Amino acid sequence: MIHEVDEVLRALFRTDVLEGAQIAVVFDAPTREWAAKVNAPTINLYLYDIREDMRLRERGLHNEYDARGVVVARRRPPRFFKLSYLITAWTKRPEDEHRLLSSLLACLLRHESLPSERLTGALADIGVAVPMTVALPPPEDRSFADVWSALGGELKPSLDLVVSVPVTESPVYPVGPPVTDEGLRLGFTDHDPQGPPAGSTARERTPAGAELPIYGRQPGRPDPAAREPGTGEPGAGTSPGAERRRQAGIGRRISEERRG
Template structure:
């Protein structure tokens, strides 16, 4: 799932927002050592946090149908928030600001990633993959803390948060449907003498009426 989100972000950033700019996109951690090796304009989209969106967790089961009957049940998908720190590296701060401006201009048009940008796993689920851009961080973290943990200098950046469903692969197979109800009577201690009474079937009633 994460690799499909990375691919979708690459398409939105490189092919749409910065088309023709000759800018490289990297998902590496923007440490000082990494920054010192940059030889050209680069956008870094660093995945710095992965958390489940517990507000969207559902209970119960989802039925899978085939030929009009239930064949299996599975848990609903779980939703995870992927937080990316997006920053630009160039020779001049003005150029970095220009790249970030183009990114913002394009990415604020999206409230979710278009289905044609998604990989097969997310596309087959048919569920929205939402995206928020440059919202304030949560109370338990700040972007300055992220930069400090990376050992780098604080730079202007855009926080991109994508909430994507992750399917639960554990499935419970359902047995075949009951087509003929059976009622057993008698002493349960003597199963051999128990009488079996079958409910009349629809086709048997039709034969009798004929």
């Protein structure tokens, strides 16, 4: 990804800023030793920092579909990494350097992201915008003076360009087959509210002739709608609604049928 961003920036500056001028575009570290060897007008884009852009991190998983539109896998969304470039101009006269920096700044301000028509390779395949910012204040944990001190050079006018690059390298999680209407089918039928005898399981015969268990009451557990023996009164814990259903002789039960 990094080398592809380098090529996009180089092509953008050569086309929109330099317009055929004999000015080199390099990515070297602007150290004191390197500066002493510069003998021609040069634009330097030094990549000095790489870190994740936490503001653009997404949660969850993205679906991957086949030609039928069925989900076949899931993967994590892209993670964006900030590539920070220190842009400097090197000529024999400071006025010429300032003119170059002005042209570079105007070019970058015309774009909120890398031009999509210039993206190549993996950047073009992802199909996601590559945002960039220029000349923003540095973060609190870093200053440009510290960058120059680390390079061993003298402080020089520069532009700070930050490009947020999407990276899609992540584990792929295959998914199971799609759910169909074949298999277990649930339905409701009327039944005797007294239920099956204690310790037994009610069963129902399907149209195919198979006997399947009927769920809705734990086997062996007393029916709360049953009457107390010898009293004719509802048992303990019986609700009025259950008693009315018992008197009406209507109940509901859940049955299952497995289709072949």
